[in-house]
Amino acid sequence: ATATHFSEVSYDDLVLPYNVHFSPLIPATIVCYFAMVVILRWVMKNREPLEVNKLIAVHNFILCAFSLVCFLGQLYEAILIYTNFGAFEVYCGTFIDSWDLRMAQYGIAFYWSKYYELFDTVFLVLRKKNMTVLHLFHHAIVVPVSWMAVYSRIYMGWFTSFNNTGVHVIMYFYFAIYALGYRPWWKKYLTSLQIIQFVADMSSSLPFIIFYFMGIPCRGELYAWVLANMTGVALLVLFMNFYRQTYNTRRPPVKKVQ
Template sequence: MERLVSSYNYYLSIADKRLENRFGMSSIFSPILTLVIYGIILFIIRKIMENRKPFELKTFMIFYNLFQVVASFYNCFEILYLVIKMKYSLTCEPVDYSDDPDATRLAYAIHFYYVMKVTDLMDTIIFALRKKSNQITFLHVFHHSSMIVTGWLGTKWVPGGQSFVCVMFNSFVHGVMYSYYGLSSMGPSIQKYLWWKKYLTQLQLFQFLCVVSHSMVNAMQTECTYPKAFVYSTAIYTTLIAGLFVNFYRQSYLKKAAKIQATKTE
């Protein structure tokens, strides 16, 4: 136990000091507590809603999705602006832990990304209040929960350098995704024009491919000082999530299309 505490204190000592007083970054217990509260709230809501009619939440969803769209695109282009300004490399870019204004600004943008992962948990709460149990899948809960952990770890130790690729890509994809959700929440008059839902999943899969490819390229840069532990863990985690999304895409679109085609030929 003493050795475990010693190791924890050591890794805490080499974490980025610029973010230690920002939201959720003071202790490893912060993401753990976030997930515990998330689980408790979901449990309570589902119990309360058992014998109640689902909430509509139309106005709330419109404004919530609008916030997510603006915040996601803002963060994406904030990071893009900074990495172009600082002339970051795509193949090897170590984390700049200095107090340089632009490097610090990038660290804050990556921290904001983590905060966005916390606000993303509202998706599940909305599903529960609307009694959309079919949308609270293993993929949904695992993805949202694991992003709290991975987002916290990345923000704590590598808020910069090569991390910008994953964060920037994901922020852009979420901007597009919440644009779809926002339009969908406006009702049937708008929903009939949203024929492009399956392409959102394709965009997410393309994102995963880019992130894994980028990690592999970085892994081959033997002299690059960006922590290899984060390179490999990013590749492994993204591959796992990609596998779950591929299965979702296959079940939701490919098999459904095959059934429709089979019905037509009968």
């Protein structure tokens, strides 16, 4: 295949048909998300939890399947790019061709899926489950951050999408079978995997900042790198705190009756 340098063909030529330019939809979604949580909790205050386990299972199986398609698709495209252009182009993507277009499409699909994932919260409220700061922050922030990764043209962002969809295959499968009544023993290891994912995401972003200050062409904007890593640090801290509170809290010793 003949590649074209990205300076000769605008990246917008690839993503314009997929409506990823900034719009009021993004802030409106976040505002409506938190408003929905408040309103639904008020509606459910004096009601019994709804039995929607089967619907939850279907919802999670859909996300599991979607994540698997994205994970395998990105892996396939990365192998093609590596085979034809080498490791540097897998990371920096300083070319435009059909493989690049397909990789961009996975990133765009990943972004749009974050809107559907907001139903995770709807089901929690309908079942009157407690929601953590981690859950609310994570679901609210991934919408603008995922959009920013596409809009800012930061090519190495596909590493984060790849890692995230890989973890989500396992995570949403866990939630699906949990909703069906199964109680997998590996919840602790799933949380550990999520923590490892954030470390891997931030570690994989380090070459970008090195290339940036060395003046080596690598597609992307500095502001996207900074904001994505700030988000990554915040999520890492919240996940580690969740892990500590959930798995490392010692139960008080049982007093013996004399």
